[in-house]
Amino acid sequence: MAIKNYAVEGMTCAHCVASVEEEVGEVAGVAGVDVTLETGAVQVTGEGFTDEDVKAAVEEAGYKVVS
Structure with missing residues (x-):
């Protein structure tokens, strides 16, 4: 299982x-999403998802991946 971390602003x-967790959780291959509001950290676990898929889901929720 892959674990990737992203920094999200906004x-x-x-x-x-909840919005970010919902949108990212719908990405194919994502098994789990853990968001830390204080730091803007988003940890995604699963198999077969891409950085582009996660970034698009975060943008759909109204936020931006910064790293």
């Missing part, structure tokens, strides 16, 4: 976290 509340 999240300010629990609703932001």
Whole structure:
């Protein structure tokens, strides 16, 4: 199982976290999403997902992956 970490900017509340978790969780191959609001860190686990898929899902939620 792959584990990848992303930095996301713009999240300010629990609703932001829920939006990112929901969108990224729908990406094919994603088994789990862990978002830390305080640091903007998003950890994604699973098999077969791509960085581009995760970035697109984060953007769909209204935020931006910065690294």
